[in-house]
Amino acid sequence: MSQSCLGNWCRRKAITIHASQVVGGPHADMPVLIHLVSDPDLEAAARSDGFDLVFTDSDGKTRLSYERQSYVSSTGELIAWVRVPTVSSTADSIVYLYYGNSAATDQQDAAHTWDASYKGVWHLEATLDDSTALRNDGTASGGTTLGVPAPIGNGVSFDGIDDQITMADSPSLDSTAAAGTISVWIKWVTSAVGHYQILMSSSNRYTGDRLGIEWAVQGNGNHYFYPCGDGGGTDPYNLGPDPFTDGTWQYLVVTWEYTSHDVVIYVDGVAMSLTTIDAKTMWNQLAVTNNWLWGGNPDYGGAYFAGMLDEIRVSNVVRPIEWIQTEYRNQDKPAMFFTIGPEVVLQ
Numbered sequence: 001m002s003q004s005c006l007g008n009w010c011r012r013k014a015i016t017i018h019a020s021q022v023v024g025g026p027h028a029d030m031p032v033l034i035h036l037v038s039d040p041d042l043e044a045a046a047r048s049d050g051f052d053l054v055f056t057d058s059d060g061k062t063r064l065s066y067e068r069q070s071y072v073s074s075t076g077e078l079i080a081w082v083r084v085p086t087v088s089s090t091a092d093s094i095v096y097l098y099y100g101n102s103a104a105t106d107q108q109d110a111a112h113t114w115d116a117s118y119k120g121v122w123h124l125e126a127t128l129d130d131s132t133a134l135r136n137d138g139t140a141s142g143g144t145t146l147g148v149p150a151p152i153g154n155g156v157s158f159d160g161i162d163d164q165i166t167m168a169d170s171p172s173l174d175s176t177a178a179a180g181t182i183s184v185w186i187k188w189v190t191s192a193v194g195h196y197q198i199l200m201s202s203s204n205r206y207t208g209d210r211l212g213i214e215w216a217v218q219g220n221g222n223h224y225f226y227p228c229g230d231g232g233g234t235d236p237y238n239l240g241p242d243p244f245t246d247g248t249w250q251y252l253v254v255t256w257e258y259t260s261h262d263v264v265i266y267v268d269g270v271a272m273s274l275t276t277i278d279a280k281t282m283w284n285q286l287a288v289t290n291n292w293l294w295g296g297n298p299d300y301g302g303a304y305f306a307g308m309l310d311e312i313r314v315s316n317v318v319r320p321i322e323w324i325q326t327e328y329r330n331q332d333k334p335a336m337f338f339t340i341g342p343e344v345v346l347q
Contacts, residue, residue, distance in 0.1 A: 004346060004347060008103065009098040009100060011343055011344070012097060013340050013341050014344075015034060015094070015096065015338050015339070015341070019092050021329050021330070021336060022329075024322025025322060026089070026090075027086070029115050030327075032081070033152065034082055034097070036077060038075045038076050038077055041076065043073065043074065045343075047099075049073070050071030050078070052100065052101040053071070055095055056098065058095065064085070065083045066080050068080050070125065081113050087326065118313065121312075122138060123152070123310075124311065124312065125146070126146060126154070137167075140163075142159070142164055143163055150185065151249050151332075152310055152311055155309055155310030155311075158305050160197070164293055174288075176316045177286040177288070181314070182312070182313065185251055186308070187250070188244050189246065190246050191223075192242055196219060196300075198214065198295070200292065201215065201216070201297045204288070204289070205297060205300075206297060208290075209288060210229040211231055212228075214237075215254060224239035224276070228287035230285065235282075236279045236284075237263075237278050238277050239275060240272040251267070251268050251331065253265070254266070256279070258283065261279050261281075262279070262318075263277075269325040294309065295309075
């Protein structure tokens with residue numbers, strides 16, 4: 001049976017998300033990266049601003065929330081995040097991309113692409129805007145450089161001297177104290193540089209109540225996360241040997257959960273082997289965080305991060321390893337994660 005147009009949208013392509021690329025699940029409401037390096041059909045028929053791009057579920061009718069990170073009309077290159085209702089490891093998931101409505105207004109819905117557990121999503125393109133409805137936008141200081149080519153569009157470069165991004169204190173970011181997940185693509189200039197490099201800390205981590213969080217490497221590259229300070233200098237942390245490859249983009253994730261006192265750090269979807277697990281016995285109160293600082297903390301001089309970041313995300317839930325591994329596969333090699341079919345012109 002032939003499929004009719006979706007309103008004034010009469011061109012579409014099927015996108016098949018391969019079950020073989022999905023770990024565990026099924027995963028509900030996962031924001032899936034759809035990155036088309038080029039597409040001559042979009043180039044020829046889509047609006048130059050990409051406003052007419054629409055994603056639907058497998059029925060070809062139910063619209064899906066999506067965020068259009070970038071669109072290049074001269075090549076048809078598209079970077080979009082689509083909130084897919086179910087991503088399964090036992091059956092392929094189908095979504096449709098519609099286009100070709102020259103009169104369309106902007107069809108993206110960035111705020112609803114990210115469910116309520118996301119407390120900040122920063123693509124780090126030309127701005128430091130938060131894509132969620134919470135608007136935890138960042139501000140840059142020092143010589144922080146935006147718009148640097150990165151794995152997914154552009155990212156941010158830090159010089160290791162004074163570059164920093166600040167996300168102001170907010171109730172939504174504070175909601176991660178009891179449980180959370182932070183993910184980021186990272187490329188170190190040198191992880192074992194002889195002194196500490198702070199990836200992220202809260203502004204109260206080294207002064208005042210000292211109850212903030214800290215994520216960093218030591219001088220030898222050993223990597224750790226403090227889920228909370230205790231205010232007295234015997235802070236709980238989990239640490240393991242340097243897991244990084246200098247000059248290489250890697251997917252870094254940390255999860256924490258106060259009830260179980262678990263802190264897990266993942267690199268490219270693999271949990272780090274930890275040599276210190278103090279959080280299990282020493283984590284005895286929830287963090288109190290002020291501003292979130294990325295790249296360094298002026299209260300702890302000389303410990304700034306040198307390298308690049310892309311795609312920072314913060315959630316107030318613990319993402320399971322299967323979700324993290326599926327995200328990694330999707331973002332690391334999107335061309336293997338899904339297949340896009342030929343253009344179909346509908347009636």
